[in-house]
Amino acid sequence: MHDTLMLLLQVLGALGIFIFGMKLMSESILKFAGERLRAIMSSMTTNRFAGILTGLFITSLVQSSSATTVMVVSFVHAQLLTLTQSIGVIMGANLGTTITAWIVSAGFKFSLASVAIPIIGIGVVLSFLKGNKLRHFGNFLTGFGLLFLGLGELKASVPDVKNNVEMLEWVTQLSSYGFFSLIIFILMGTALTVIVQSSSAAMAITLTMASLGWLNFEQSAAIILGENIGTTITAFLASLPANVAAKRAARAHFMFNIIGVTWMLFLIVPFSKLVLWVYDIVSSAAPGFILKDNALTTQLALFHTMFNLFNIALLVAFIPHIAKLVTRMVADKEGDSQSATFRYLRSFSVGTGELNFKEATQALQQLGNLTGKMFKSFIEIYDHPEKDMSPQVKEIDSLEKKANALTDELTEYLIRCTSDEVSEDTRKRAYSYLRVASELEEIGDCCHRMTNRAVRRYKKGRLVTQTAEREVVQFGNLVARFIDLYSSKLSTDVSASDMELTIDFEKAINEKRKELRKRSVNRMIESPENVKPELLYVDIVNTFERIANHARNVMQGLPKQLD
Incomplete structure (x- = not known):
């Protein structure tokens, strides 16, 4: 009992370091370029494709799709974005958040945790210097180092299945229900993201467990699909006190993700084969780019990116239809179309x-x-x-x-x-x-x-x-x-x-x-x-x-x- 409690606390501590590092990175970028990001959001959304690129760019910088979608809800509420424009930005944010999986995968492959302490040291020194830009850059480096330090600690805290085969039995049992097993793992991913309130942290946990043998490719992919649903909870919570337009933007985020997960449920086997085929081509063409000793995390990062790319390609033409659908789902209320107060x-x-x-x-x-x-x-x-x-x-x-x-x-x-x-x-x-x-x-x-x-x-x-x-x-x-x-x-x-x-x-x-x-x-x-x-x-x-x-x-x- 004591060992189990200590293990849980170690995992939570490592996860806390990871989340804090991600948060510090995000906040530092916002402080450094928040005004520019707001200007980009309000000006580079003239059409759905520009909106997708805007969401991709901002989320890649901020490293938080939640921050981007909350900003989208705010801008829709303030009538700075239309519903159709917001859906494009949300699609781009979903693609931008896949960068997190590649960062985590890189941390496993190149053991960046070993250089985390020096990076943190440099960052802390810069954060004490004069000049806002230097301080923000120092905080960014500190957050970057903490992210990989937390990732390394997380991997070290989770027990290796090779030495603890009995701990894998419950995962094996969940995998014995065929198609329903996929739904179970999707629900697990959704619940995990809602609990930790960060799709990035949920992704780190998933890839850690996969790298240590707890999960295979199909199980991890299903959990990642669930995390795509769970991440919509942030925009939903942000829209609760807002007007009808903002509620529709949050609902559109949910609809886009749930539609993608639904079609993937029925095509996950051939799609997984496609992902592995692309992985083999890339690894053969550029063997130095992908390290074979940690292939699973790279394959999962590739799955996450390709899923969002295919989902955007499939639904981008239907953005006006999604807008009409959520407009019907969230009806106008008397006196709410033009709120007198914010x-x-x-x-x-x-x-x-x-x-x-x-x-x-x-x-x-x-x-x-x-x-x-x-x-x-x-x-x-x-x-x-x-x-x-x-x-x-x-x-x-x-x-x-x-x-x-x-x-x-x-x-x-x-x-x-x-x-x-x-x-x-x-x-x-x-x-x-x-x-x-x-x-x-x-x-x-x-x-x-x-x-x-x-x-x-x-x-x-x-x-x-x-x-x-x-x-x-x-x-x-x-x-x-x-x-x-x-x-x-x-x-x-x-x-x-x-x-x-x-x-x-x-x-x-x-x-x-x-x-x-x-x-x-x-x-x-x-x-x-x-x-x-x-x-x-x-x-x-x-x-x-x-x-x-x-x-x-x-x-x-x-x-x-x-x-």
Whole structure:
């Protein structure tokens, strides 16, 4: 019992080193090139083939199909990708994740575990040097070394079947049910991936057991097929709090993998022969490329790659049909086609902050647009005291609630982002966005308070002179131009000329406020009976100036362009 427990702990420890190394590699790449990867994702998906190449490229770099599919779900939710584009990216991600099998196989063939410690040593030294790029590269090397160190420990921890024949009996029994044995091993692969929450770790376990004689080719291939199904659980979990479009993207990921596993179930024997035939050709043509003493792991890596290639070739023409199928499976819900808030922000999971930060920018832009719409609606209400503007008042109430909800979600996401494993640039941008979101919420609150005062003014007939009323509307149009300025900069960096324009706006608005207040005081002296309307007038003029101050803070808080 004690020996079994120690064996289990050794396997878990080795697996933990492997997973941590893979995670560190992935995070280092995201910190180094996260912005570029997000740009690639949003721009290189013009058609299904470009989407496949994009998914392949990003997953090969990040070494995590889960990270890529979570990013896809996020982008679909934020309407940066269509459902059809997302399916192409997911197909490419499935092919990109096969690189992991080749890395693991190479670790067995070339004994990279023997050089893992020196690699880790170099990586740790680089991670302490100045300069973000050097630190990220050092962390990447450290993760790379830990990955192979964990792989070597995993192989050493799992007992060799040659010396423990009795431990293979349960595997032999599972293989005695014919076609149903394949289904059993597929379910094992699915369960293994769901439990460890990493198809890469599940693949490492499978290839380790195969290399030590626990599993033969057919059994290992069936487990690998199950891992293809199990890896879809990550995208499914990420889509739970998201909108209908994101749920469809996650469902498409599942459908693509389940269709591939289904046809492979019936063709696994001839397909396995094809894989072994290709292996023999490659090993004969390039004997130095493949080492015979560990052929099984290479054959399984080849099986994984060829399966995904064939599955993509088979289904790429049916991407629109898959999109239609998942659209029927996940029906539209009333009010969910255009979500007012970014509910996906709340589904934040550690390690995805860098990939999903684009949605925070989208949310900030939407928040800015809401404040602009609220202010212009207020000006319309104020300019028509003789009309019943109840629909516009209700709209501003609704917009204020949406702005508050969006601010709460965005703030929560940004706070988590600052503590997540993101690049220094992204962390600084998150802090900037926190300040900007707070200022935008204040502007929305000012608009809501002014609307309530305008309603009171309308009901009690507290109007000043027509000339003064027109001056307020003109003043409001000046403030609206300032709001348009910051709204246009929420998705980009602010330049020096933008800040000069900001100073000009604030100065002009401040001078206008002083001018209108002075005129109001003179009117109150001349007509004391109009004090209440004038006080309401002055309060709105002062609020315009407060909005301008918040707008200035927004421009100051946004990231600046480098000279």
